[in-house]
Amino acid sequence: xxxxxxxxxxxxxxxxxxxxxxxxxxxxxxxxxxxxxxxxxxxxxxxxxxxxxxxxxxxxxxxxxxxxxxxxxxxxxxxxxxxxxxxxxxxxxxxxxxxxxxxxxxxxxxxxxxxxxxxxxxxxxxxxxxxxxxxxxxxxxxxxxxxxxxxxxxxxxxxxxxxxxxxxxxxxxxxxxxxxxxxxxxxxxxxxxxxxxxxxxxxxxxxxxxxxxxxxxxxxxxxxxxxxxxxxxxxxxxxxxxxxxxxxxxxxxxxxxxxxxxxxxxxxxxxxxxxxxxxxxxxxxxxxxxxxxxxxxxxxxxxxxxxxxxxxxxxxxxxxxxxxxxxxxxxxxxxxxxxxxxxxxxxxxxxxxxxxxxxxxxxxxxxxxxxxxxxxxxxxxxxxxxxxxxxxxxxxxxxxxxxxxxxxxxxxxxxxxxxxxxxxxxxxxxxxxxxxxxxxxx
Amino acid sequence: xxxxxxxxxxxxxxxxxxxxxxxxxxxxxxxxxxxxxxxxxxxxxxxxxxxxxxxxxxxxxxxxxxxxxxxxxxxxxxxxxxxxxxxxxxxxxxxxxxxxxxxxxxxxxxxxxxxxxxxxxxxxxxxxxxxxxxxxxxxxxxxxxxxxxxxxxxxxxxxxxxxxxxxxxxxxxxxxxxxxxxxxxxxxxxxxxxxxxxxxxxxxxxxxxxxxxxxxxxxxxxxxxxxxxxxxxxxxxxxxxxxxxxxxxxxxxxxxxxxxxxxxxxxxxxxxxxxxxxxxxxxxxxxxxxxxxxxxxxxxxxxxxxxxxxxxxxxxxxxxxxxxxxxxxxxxxxxxxxxxxxxxxxxxxxxxxxxxxxxxxxxxxxxxxxxxxxxxxxxxxxxxxxxxxxxxxxxxxxxxxxxxxxxxxxxxxxxxxxxxxxxxxxxxxxxxxxxxxxxxxx
Numbered sequence: 001x002x003x004x005x006x007x008x009x010x011x012x013x014x015x016x017x018x019x020x021x022x023x024x025x026x027x028x029x030x031x032x033x034x035x036x037x038x039x040x041x042x043x044x045x046x047x048x049x050x051x052x053x054x055x056x057x058x059x060x061x062x063x064x065x066x067x068x069x070x071x072x073x074x075x076x077x078x079x080x081x082x083x084x085x086x087x088x089x090x091x092x093x094x095x096x097x098x099x100x101x102x103x104x105x106x107x108x109x110x111x112x113x114x115x116x117x118x119x120x121x122x123x124x125x126x127x128x129x130x131x132x133x134x135x136x137x138x139x140x141x142x143x144x145x146x147x148x149x150x151x152x153x154x155x156x157x158x159x160x161x162x163x164x165x166x167x168x169x170x171x172x173x174x175x176x177x178x179x180x181x182x183x184x185x186x187x188x189x190x191x192x193x194x195x196x197x198x199x200x201x202x203x204x205x206x207x208x209x210x211x212x213x214x215x216x217x218x219x220x221x222x223x224x225x226x227x228x229x230x231x232x233x234x235x236x237x238x239x240x241x242x243x244x245x246x247x248x249x250x251x252x253x254x255x256x257x258x259x260x261x262x263x264x265x266x267x268x269x270x271x272x273x274x275x276x277x278x279x280x281x282x283x284x285x286x287x288x289x290x291x292x293x294x295x296x297x298x299x300x301x302x303x304x305x306x307x308x309x310x311x312x313x314x315x316x317x318x319x320x321x322x323x324x325x326x327x328x329x330x331x332x333x334x335x336x337x338x339x340x341x342x343x344x345x346x347x348x349x350x351x352x353x354x355x356x357x358x359x360x361x362x363x364x365x366x367x368x369x370x371x372x373x374x375x376x377x378x379x380x381x382x383x384x385x386x387x388x389x390x391x392x393x394x395x396x397x398x399x400x401x402x403x404x405x406x407x408x409x410x411x412x413x414x415x416x417x418x419x420x421x422x423x424x425x426x427x428x429x430x431x432x433x434x435x436x437x438x439x440x441x442x
Numbered sequence: 443x444x445x446x447x448x449x450x451x452x453x454x455x456x457x458x459x460x461x462x463x464x465x466x467x468x469x470x471x472x473x474x475x476x477x478x479x480x481x482x483x484x485x486x487x488x489x490x491x492x493x494x495x496x497x498x499x500x501x502x503x504x505x506x507x508x509x510x511x512x513x514x515x516x517x518x519x520x521x522x523x524x525x526x527x528x529x530x531x532x533x534x535x536x537x538x539x540x541x542x543x544x545x546x547x548x549x550x551x552x553x554x555x556x557x558x559x560x561x562x563x564x565x566x567x568x569x570x571x572x573x574x575x576x577x578x579x580x581x582x583x584x585x586x587x588x589x590x591x592x593x594x595x596x597x598x599x600x601x602x603x604x605x606x607x608x609x610x611x612x613x614x615x616x617x618x619x620x621x622x623x624x625x626x627x628x629x630x631x632x633x634x635x636x637x638x639x640x641x642x643x644x645x646x647x648x649x650x651x652x653x654x655x656x657x658x659x660x661x662x663x664x665x666x667x668x669x670x671x672x673x674x675x676x677x678x679x680x681x682x683x684x685x686x687x688x689x690x691x692x693x694x695x696x697x698x699x700x701x702x703x704x705x706x707x708x709x710x711x712x713x714x715x716x717x718x719x720x721x722x723x724x725x726x727x728x729x730x731x732x733x734x735x736x737x738x739x740x741x742x743x744x745x746x747x748x749x750x751x752x753x754x755x756x757x758x759x760x761x762x763x764x765x766x767x768x769x770x771x772x773x774x775x776x777x778x779x780x781x782x783x784x785x786x787x788x789x790x791x792x793x794x795x796x797x798x799x800x801x802x803x804x805x806x807x808x809x810x811x812x813x814x815x816x817x818x819x820x821x822x823x824x825x826x827x828x829x830x831x832x833x834x835x836x837x838x839x840x841x842x843x844x845x846x847x848x849x850x851x852x853x854x855x856x857x858x859x860x861x862x863x864x865x866x867x868x869x870x871x872x873x874x875x876x877x878x879x880x881x882x883x884x
Contacts, residue, residue: 144827146783149757149793178780182756259781259818308762311753311777313848314624315591320750323765335753338620339701341588351591374816376701385586406755 003043100176145176170225184251195231252431302414340378445485536605542618587618612667626693637673744856782820
């Protein structure tokens, strides 16, 4: 709600949501469309959508003034969530809302970020979506992605499948970015037989920051869900630091590679599947699985939580492996160095990992090897110590990221008992390139 | 040693090491300089240095022939190690040999790689070095870097200091690449008061592979040690996929980012310090510490091994933190998600890390936070949960890589008792940029 000060000015000048107005304040003078006010936050903050698409929050303090430029149409805000704008010529896209920064706003009073309780508030700010698809909002949860785990991945996979069964042509999942690449890998495996576009998107900066990526990401994601020929799970996020297009990255080949940049998500050991423009153009870059009918696809929702990912480093005591074995863990992904090394020298057995790895394997634990280099492929052929580990039964995970290998092992152990080891380094949904597609792409 | 077959042909045609010869064999016809034969390996393999600088091993099998094109000079091989080629106009550079791929060769018979026992063998293949500096070889150890830890870092730091005390203008350390960036961080702290060039280099591919990066890396490293104005520890490796120059990267801002590419080492959240050409040109890119006299500098060799780096991931049970606390660990670096998150939600205490982190800190363990995004900076100001962790005493490590933060914490705990926590996120040797120097450079 606006403060009485602001309300009074709006009333006296007949200003309503959607009008084009000019606000002069201490920070400067801005002209744009008056956005709907969210329920929380400082009532003295006026939010404008500027011509460049960015939203800005301006404090209406002492000496500030407001001028009406012209009447606007009522924004789509009021009508869209009610579904009255249904267009029979557009496909149906389900938008599954799970929380994250894309569903958050700055509280301009404190500078903190709070999570929206109504995804409709976000939708209302992107009237363009109504021209792309009939959006069906499904509010599944409101969580930060750092708190998500296998329980949430199962819930999202089940909801995606339900939406698909109920006729959605494609699905958009809005989700926090911190663990988006873990979630996209989990959905890739859990929904491996569902051949429709399942698009994860989010924002590195909340929708009311000047530099927010929320709108472009959301619009591109809906374009993919509505039009793409790619029947796979993937991530749609900014491809570069400007605002003109997004990358669509296979769900098992993506990684968050920057804490704050809008183009943080990068394909690893792989090209993007496609480039997507907000206007709807889609350029296809890679081989992909084509969209197809749902048929008799079913989600596969098992996940073994007793799996750990251990990043090894110099001096790391191999006893931590025994700790996990003693705790009843069923699988371990090692994030080794270089081509897939852990310390294996024999001069100082206390520092060698080899016997500890053999012990874990002898107790039935599946041990997979990936590289902390992130880019490139592990390889057992170059050095003798690698052959020792491989001979001991360590599964070298080819060009999979450690994160995808972790998720895949949890998925395999729950759903293919006794076969997880042999399936771990065989391609299932595009998570392994048999040949290196590109040597180095960042 | 060559096989009798090969020896006989060489004898009959008066061919000696260094001559330009042509070998016709099943794989093709090659012309180049006959390289000295290493003591191990298949005696039927003839190694030529081609015009493009690459070495190739050719099997002298049935139907193969050898032709002498012209006599070569005796290569520097024979004379250099003896020190007889001392040039009083050139600076003295110490080359500390520790092992790794740069000191390895392929056994062409088995395809495996074995480690040279004599660094002189490598030196002999790079006669260019004699024109840059008077090289003093110090054979410290022959180890693969995945086996190295704090004991080796201390030994290398002590040897660097000794060589500097004995008059070396600069130092080159040849070392394996797997953990080179951990070692370079350790040397940066241990030698923080030594203002001479300390250049770590190595090879992604052994010196007798056609595509080896060993020679360019070694030549550029010696150029830096002999001429550079930068009195810091850093890594000198291929800057791109061609063979024309190397990057010199600050020792605390480097990371191996590809399992096999020659340009695997990248500066993280920082520009390279310099670009170096094999011919000796050095282009400076960043602020650096200038070369200066050794003065009363001393190496600082303490390192606390009871430090662990834990990469967090969805579903990871926070009990692993208690495991380390119970094992008597003094420091933990968390590799969190995004801006520095671990699961902190309160709805499911079993999955929340907050109480476990508080418990560790209450027992005197220093807990630092970094990001598995690798690029970018952790930040406690954006989200409420980050403020909770920060308020609990977690030290947010700015734009340090997890690897550098791990090494720094081990260094601080041993050498600055009681002050490690407050020093961890204050810049010491360039490991923290107060302001983000560049937003994204890969």
